[in-house]
Amino acid sequence: MEDMPSALPDGEPVPDDGALPAHALAGAADRPLGFYLHVPYCATRCGYCDFNTYTATELRGTGGVLASRDNYAQMLTDEIRLARKVLGDDPREVRTVFVGGGTPTLLAADDLVRMLGAIRDEFGLADDAEVTTEANPESVDERYLATLREGGFNRISFGMQSAKQHVLKILDRTHTPGRPEACVAEARAAGFEHVNLDLIYGTPGESDDDWRASLDAALGAGPDHISAYALIVEEGTQLARRIRRGEVPMTDDDVHADRYLIAEETLSAAGFDWYEVSNWATSEAGRCLHNELYWRGADWWGAGPGAHSHVGGVRWWNVKHPGAYAAALAAGRSPGAGREVLSDEDRRVERILLELRLREGAPLSLLREQGLAASRRALAEGLLQEGAYAEGRAVLTLRGRLLADAVVRDLVD
């Protein structure tokens, strides 16, 4: 569930062969390259989810082209080959691979390994490459994990969300409490060095104590990375409808703020440091390098229906429906649905809004006069750290992290 907002932006068309403007590849060698592989299948759709996922195992596009769980690895391989053509003689090896969904572990472990193999074949994997997959606690076992590890995966991320049954029920999560923690142990046993647990706070019906219990349970399992997200109730989801009908209460923003502070307090007491607004790790090595590529303007190719890519200031996104995606690839066309070529100003704004979310912050040199004035106000209001500011960086304080979007709105002026 990393990469997939359901609505695609507006943009210009992508050429049939997927070719990029020449300037996108200029200086590419200096930037790391990552791959995101999207698996758009889920056993059931969760009530809060608005990602691009499908519960059917088979979907057809125009001309009857079939996209199914069975041929899915082959389709992604086709797109990885397309990527090779588009990037031409780009010499870069791949630094990170991240398989997300949907539920990647609905595919056979061998399929995930085959997709990784396609990347290795076409681009080569760096020796220290980070290779992550998301995993559903109920759809993996020791053998599955061992197959992944042997196939080259070295990081795994489990969707735990909560340790409380009643919270999981509101979220429509089907796993039993305790299972994600067991998964961590199994992953460790299979040889995974890096393990993440995803948590969600602010679910209707969750109390402060429920949230503390979830954090404690997650910490007890011994991951080296924890992501904690405020529940976003997206329009069009089942949960949004239930809230509108008054069946479940909406969580107040102040409650979200309280839970965030609880998370920061609990996680830092357990030796975790925040390195992005919603991400904590036990060490530098425990950070998710792939996500850092997103936040630092690196290049990545997103393969799969609805996946987003970025190379050298060009962002594009694939058609959403697996059938349409399969049909484009079968016809030898790029599955790109649209793209945008970022202006210098767009890139400046993106850098501020992404880098400000990081522990290292954004350099003040990105700011114009009005933005600088705003940064001084933010400093005075205690939203930016004084020490870092003196060294020329805008770094959010704890209170600032909770108001990051408001700070960004002023700093981009």
Added chain:
Amino acid sequence: MPAIPSHVPEPSRTDPALIRNFCIIAHIDHGKSTLADRMLQLTGVVEQRQMRAQYLDRMDIERERGITIKSQAVRLPWAPTHDPGNTHILNMIDTPGHVDFTYEVSRSLAACEGTILLVDAAQGIEAQTLANLYLAMENDLTIIPVLNKIDLPAAQPEKFAEELANLVGCEPDDVLKVSAKTGLGVEALLDKAVEQIPAPVGVADAPARAMIFDSVYDSYRGVVTYVRVVDGQLNKRERIRMMSTNATHELLEIGVSSPEMLPADGLGVGEVGYLITGVKDVRQSKVGDTITSLHKGAEDPLGGYKDPKPMVFSGLYPLDGSDYPDLREALDKLQLNDAALVYEPETSAALGFGFRVGFLGLLHLDVVRERLEREFGLDLIATAPNVVYRVIMEDGEEITVTNPSEFPEGKIAEVYEPVVRATILAPTEFIGAIMELCQTRRGTLLGMDYLSEDRVEIRYTLPLAEIVFDFFDQLKSKTRGYASLDYEPTGEQSSSLVKVDILLHGDKVDAFSAITHKDQAYAYGVRLVAKLKELIPRQNFEVPVQAAVGSRVIARETIRAIRKDVLAKCYGGDISRKRKLLEKQKEGKKRMKMVGSVEVPQEAFIAVLSSDDSAGASKGKK
């Protein structure tokens, strides 16, 4: 239907003895326009197929809202049933029906010798009708009481005939009963008008004197001026003089309405008609002014002329600041047809450039605002209406305040506010509720009379400012809609008035300042800070919202600081969306007004300032 009369006397050659000038006094929906329509048909001036409902109401707004704003005059030939060979000329002058236009009504009445008092047989007389009836009585007009809608099942002709008889001083049997809708009794009414209303009396060979009772701007013809000739004669092509301004004009056209404009050679004693001089602005042809001939003209004008005086002020601001020039142009155009409309540019820190506009009253405000929005396509913010205050400083300086933000800060000796004499008619069961309302609005009871066993007339002196602020809505709700209200300005009184300022994060917001009685300042302050707390979004810091009189804070709320404004996730696919959301939020931020360091959405200003929920009297058309 009677035959079309023969030997119809022509304009300028009509024996005054054959002329009857009258108007119809009626409450808005009591059927005046329908009765006028029926008269047009019966006298044959409008053929059946041309007839459209409420022929005389010209403007769309009037037609839609069923109100009459501008008066008109129609010349109707009528051969009475008892004397068919002797065709008379009936000049029917339509009068505006609302409290704001009392002065115009008084001029219309001054042009008449008689009036038809038209009352709905199911509802009885209403306050505004009663006020106009008193006005007619003061003008010594002959009154013909008529009950309309007697065909309605709910009609109570006996009850209301008695009520009218008491008011007019006649026998209940003298009250005519008609149905303007079916035409029943309308012929008898026309006969009665010929029989009872006195013929006009004037000096035919004296210098011409004609009174202007209406003045209408027409985009094709310029200003059309409606007059009643009192003495002498006005002839086409002659030069005339306006006696209040001494401006001279040539009579390009003179004639009568029938009801289309019909040019004639002139107008003689007692006649009613129109004239066109080519002026483009009704302020050059003022209602109540006297017209005379330029050569050998009259020395003394007819009495009763007054300059219209605005009683209520409101700031009008374009929602989109770039519409300001359009608003100015639209006001200029409206003023061509509305001598009572005054305005001057005004700047508000909160609302930008606009105009402070003076009106005769709340209906006038409402009509002007609606015409600006409808006819000129403008989106406007109208600030809550206020009255004009006269402030005497301790050093003797006198300051006229038409905008609360101009209320002086220094040592004030006295503040004067306009007061009105209000007349309220209602069923007796509501006496208590009405008196309670008037008491809380600083009213002084003047008297109370029973119109009939179960209806009462209550008279109060009230500050106009209290009426301007939701009085009519309150009155209607406390009397389940049964009460009717009329008021007329009667002067001013010295009152303990203070200015309440609103401070956001310590900064005064000029647009929210208000002048209230010192006993009501607290309630106003509490209400407004509560409303602002609701409307202003939480900021990065805590924002106190305070109401203050001078330096004394009388109410306070706190807008808590926002604690969370961050999207939980921002991964690869979120970035484009996030940047676009940011652009959208920046646009939204532009629509915020910065008040000091606080971002206030435009909507908050509109909600607090707009007269929609505070000045209910604008709904007092009915």
